[in-house]
Amino acid sequence: MSEPVRVLVCDDQALVRTGFVTIIDAQPDLEVVGECGDGKTAVDLARRLNPDIVVMDVRMPVLDGIEATRQLAGAGVEHPVKVLVVTTFNLDEYVYRALRAGASGFLLKDAPPAQLLHGIRTVASGAALLAPEVTRQLIGRYAERIRPAEGSADDIPLTPREREVLRLVADGLSNSEIATTLVISPETVKTYVSRILTKLDLRDRVQAVVYAYRRGLVT
Template identity: 80%
Template sequence: MTAAPPAPRTAAAPVRVVVCDDQVLVRTGLVTIIDAQPDLEVAGECGDGEAAVDLAGRVRPDVVVMDIRMPGLDGIGATRLLAGAGVPRPVKVLVVTTFNLDEYVYDALRAGASGFLLKDAPPDRLLHGIRTVATGAALLDPEVTRQLVGRYAARIRPAGDGPAPDVPLTARELEVLRLIADGLSNTEIAAALLISRETVKTFVSRILAKLGLRDRVQAVVYAYRHGLVT
């Protein structure tokens, strides 16, 4: 396990990344790809979830690229400790997985991850994902988000058939939230509601702020959990 000392962020400072993967060859490849970018730097690397939590606590990276299936504390458990509910200083986590493990991805998103990539994604998609997550935005494409969370909607929704709890949003904000959960992009929402993209962005920001959510991924999960979409 290696680590670079933490450094204060400035407007021109590169995005600092911790890479956690138990496969040495995979981890080395990720580190090489990331470190080759002028706007990114590897702040440290490790091979299991427990080490990732410890390393992130020491170097305070902007993003942790997290494998899911690892010995000991897996990526889901580590993500929960780094970015889950109640974490005082959450770290943005980008999880990686294989195509046939999408349920693990769902669990990672519930644990607080900002998005996911498949392990066979090309390097440019990985780099785009890191940069996207670093800005505080969700990585997932809206349609992928809808398919992934929709597949596990029954697990997300609370048990029982009682009425959904009150949601502190205006009627228009609820409308926008439902469209986000249906997989629409900002451009598509603007067209559906006959408003500008900038107005949609404003609504999205208000929704996230009112509900205490970090990104669109969490907004989709919230919509399903509260029975706002089916």
């Protein structure tokens, strides 16, 4: 039997935090290894406890969840931690900032417990929590902010086929939709996506979409 997914819960509202801890700890495949009420403590605990995933609130004292996410999962972090941002604020700007900071997913606090658990398992597995079409819509709205970056589409170290797959991922297609478009098997698409993430040193599909926009691969 595999080891349970180790979760750190960070929320400044004690009742919310306790609710999350109770829900998560009741699952045989999940284990809460720590909890806290501010972003600075979250960063300190994550570095000490080495959780598999941090469930992170946005608005907190001392250090907000966006900056805490950046310190734990942002570009240049030596040992990044997967972060699932959970907030009461259903604003695109928060989602955008959280993903740009390195979060692997975004969920609202009023989501049912089953959705929270699904989100934790999804992010822990290395997948992005946002559905492809949601990711496409969100990143597309902020594409002008994302595009400026060093390098260009010509500098992307991928084969022509891998570029094609990355472009379709950024267009919001699922693996099965990409398979249909390219007339290949879903398993082959999965292999391509994994290879792309490895070559570009990206953690998940969300980062791949942002990368594609920043390098001008998608217009």
